[in-house]
Amino acid sequence: MQTIQHSEQTLKTALISKNPVLVSQYEKLDAGEQRLMNEAFRPTSGLFGPITLHSQSDWIISHPEAPQDFEEFFSDPYRKTPSPEKHSIYIQSIGSLGNTRIISEEYIKWLKGYCEAFFYGLTVKLLEPVPVSATRCSFRVNDNTQNLQIHAGDILKYLKKKKPEDAFCVVGITMIDLYPRDSWNFVFGQASLTDGVGIFSFARYGSDFYSLHYEGKLKKLQKTSPIDYSIFDNYYIPEITSVLLLRSCKTLTHEIGHIFGLRHCQWLTCLMQGSNHLEEADRRPLNLCPICLRKLQCAIGFSIVERYKALVRWIDDESADTPGVTPKHSRKDKENLPKPVEAFKEWKEWILKCLALLQK
Ligand SMILES: [Zn+2]
Numbered sequence: 001m002q003t004i005q006h007s008e009q010t011l012k013t014a015l016i017s018k019n020p021v022l023v024s025q026y027e028k029l030d031a032g033e034q035r036l037m038n039e040a041f042r043p044t045s046g047l048f049g050p051i052t053l054h055s056q057s058d059w060i061i062s063h064p065e066a067p068q069d070f071e072e073f074f075s076d077p078y079r080k081t082p083s084p085e086k087h088s089i090y091i092q093s094i095g096s097l098g099n100t101r102i103i104s105e106e107y108i109k110w111l112k113g114y115c116e117a118f119f120y121g122l123t124v125k126l127l128e129p130v131p132v133s134a135t136r137c138s139f140r141v142n143d144n145t146q147n148l149q150i151h152a153g154d155i156l157k158y159l160k161k162k163k164p165e166d167a168f169c170v171v172g173i174t175m176i177d178l179y180p181r182d183s184w185n186f187v188f189g190q191a192s193l194t195d196g197v198g199i200f201s202f203a204r205y206g207s208d209f210y211s212l213h214y215e216g217k218l219k220k221l222q223k224t225s226p227i228d229y230s231i232f233d234n235y236y237i238p239e240i241t242s243v244l245l246l247r248s249c250k251t252l253t254h255e256i257g258h259i260f261g262l263r264h265c266q267w268l269t270c271l272m273q274g275s276n277h278l279e280e281a282d283r284r285p286l287n288l289c290p291i292c293l294r295k296l297q298c299a300i301g302f303s304i305v306e307r308y309k310a311l312v313r314w315i316d317d318e319s320a321d322t323p324g325v326t327p328k329h330s331r332k333d334k335e336n337l338p339k340p341v342e343a344f345k346e347w348k349e350w351i352l353k354c355l356a357l358l359q360k
């Protein structure tokens with residue numbers, strides 16, 4: 001196992017920069033925020049550590065990219081920033097996300113609540129869920145995996161047309177697998193940064209996708225007609241587990257991070273690290289490293305303490321989508337459907353350590 005170990009000076013420059021304007025901007029940050037971010041270049045930091053490489057198929061080895069430090073992010077003329085007029089992240093679910101309507105509705109509310117805490121200060125809104133047929137997208141049965149797939153580019157065109165006036169971005173989410181073009185096997189997601197739209201599938205994040213007994217396989221000879229979407233009715237949806245929720249939250253925030261202009265992180269272990277396969281995606285943490293955190297803070301303008309507190313509230317509130325608003329156990333008319341947050345507990349401990357340092 002290799003590690004990508006940058007010198008303290010390299011990390012300090014990546015975070016603070018040598019540009020006097022950005023240095024003085026950094027020095028104006030709250031003392032606690034600087035204390036936390038300075039952990040980036042403290043070698044004994046228990047909060048942030050170097051990226052580890054486990055195999056030749058890991059992202060950094062197979063996709064060499066130029067690293068992006070804070071200054072490069074700051075001065076990127078093409079990156080999109082939310083404005084008072086375009087201040088909302090919209091989530092559009094395509095097809096059912098859960099095996100019952102209630103699970104599907106709750107699941108998308110959990111994701112909304114998570115994004116609201118993660119992109120603290122922006123509004124996250126849900127568009128009315130639509131069936132696959134509403135998008136008029138192309139679809140196919142994958143020859144290798146025999147599961148249903150929908151065409152990512154067609155979905156992006158659909159989302160672009162639907163994009164509301166006040167949208168910073170619209171992200172589509174689906175439990176159906178995606179393909180970008182006929183010659184490709186699959187894709188986890190696809191986004192257009194210029195249009196501020198993205199589509200991400202959680203189909204492969206279920207516990208069974210890669211198992212022999214995956215139930216999303218269709219009979220090989222099943223014919224599909226390009227205009228008959230009835231094949232999607234009652235199509236297999238993985239069970240919503242805590243791990244699936246965690247993977248979905250991670251993907252969604254990583255991908256929306258790209259829409260803000262954050263490129264793949266090569267500095268420290270970080271949510272914005274690229275990932276080539278599921279094992280590598282699982283290895284990357286839910287949190288941003290200080291360099292990526294400064295980028296996001298610069299784009300949105302949140303207080304880091306308030307943002308972390310909102311994330312802890314989301315983890316603590318096992319039932320409500322909007323932390324602190326819906327009282328627990330009050331919805332007698334609904335199934336008892338607690339948010340499966342077990343997989344987030346370790347992360348919560350990490351956030352609490354950050355809060356302690358921020359508020360010292
Ligand atoms: Zn990425």
Ligand SMILES: [Zn+2]
Pocket residue numbers: 265266267268269270271272273288289290291292293
């Ligand atoms: Zn990072």
